Amino acid sequence: MSTNLENFSKAAQSGNTxxxxxxxxxxxxxxxVISAHTMSFHYxxxxxxxVDNLNKLLADNNALAGQSLENIITxxxxxxxxxxxxxxxxxxxNHMFYWHSLSxxxxxxxxxxxKQKIEASFGSVDACxxxxxxxxxxxxxxxxxxxxxxxxKLAILKTSNADSPLTKNSRPLLTIDVWEHAxxxxxxxxxxxxxxxxxxxxxxxEFAASNLR
Numbered sequence: 001m002s003t004n005l006e007n008f009s010k011a012a013q014s015g016n017t018x019x020x021x022x023x024x025x026x027x028x029x030x031x032x033v034i035s036a037h038t039m040s041f042h043y044x045x046x047x048x049x050x051v052d053n054l055n056k057l058l059a060d061n062n063a064l065a066g067q068s069l070e071n072i073i074t075x076x077x078x079x080x081x082x083x084x085x086x087x088x089x090x091x092x093x094n095h096m097f098y099w100h101s102l103s104x105x106x107x108x109x110x111x112x113x114x115k116q117k118i119e120a121s122f123g124s125v126d127a128c129x130x131x132x133x134x135x136x137x138x139x140x141x142x143x144x145x146x147x148x149x150x151x152x153k154l155a156i157l158k159t160s161n162a163d164s165p166l167t168k169n170s171r172p173l174l175t176i177d178v179w180e181h182a183x184x185x186x187x188x189x190x191x192x193x194x195x196x197x198x199x200x201x202x203x204x205x206e207f208a209a210s211n212l213r
Contacts, residue, residue, distance in 0.1 A: 005171065005211060009069035009093050016066035018055055020048050021096055029104040033201050038185045046181050047095040054088040061085070069093045070166060077167040090162040094144060094175065097164075098182075101174040103204040110205035114212065121154040129199045131156045136176045136195040145195075147174040147208060173208040 011021035023043060028036035058065045064072050069089050076086035110118060110125060122128040128147070135158040136145035143160040148170035157170065165172045176198055183194035 050091040087162040106202040111209040114209040
């Protein structure tokens with residue numbers, strides 16, 4: 001996957017049609033933290049539905065059809081008459097980014113260049129993980145928690161529903177999906193367990209490092 005976030009979504013595009021980009025690992029590769037059963041619904045049904053809905057919504061929109069997801073997201077953000085297009089395009093992008101934010105070989109220590117920035121911004125990797133987890137756990141309702149780059153500093157933010165840092169002049173490095181469909185089959189209402197286990201076992205620090213400016 002390209003580290004050029006402006007073209008991150010190329011794998012989801014085939015001409016003027018949007019497609020379900022392949023997972024970067026097998027659907028059972030994240031077990032036992034995230035089960036293949038959850039992946040079959042989350043990726044195979046929810047993520048796919050956003051792709052299908054986006055294609056339907058853009059079928060009669062020549063101005064946006066065929067543009068990158070990044071362009072569609074920034075062009076439609078905050079426009080009530082294009083909320084459906086924004087929501088589905090952003091959710092396709094957010095989900096692609098989430099799958100790459102996880103790795104079967106995740107967890108552990110960040111690469112040196114990322115660790116240095118984390119320590120400069122948060123004091124320690126543990127402090128960063130604690131703030132990341134808090135944002136994910138306290139996001140009310142559906143949404144996302146993000147590790148982002150803002151200039152020379154790193155920060156944690158959370159967004160509701162389909163919103164993303166792409167609309168906030170922040171550069172996303174990692175995300176955790178806290179929509180209930182991301183974890184409910186495996187963790188029921190135990191969102192903190194899901195979040196903390198991801199941060200300990202699956203979080204893809206290498207991906208975050210590759211996204212640094």
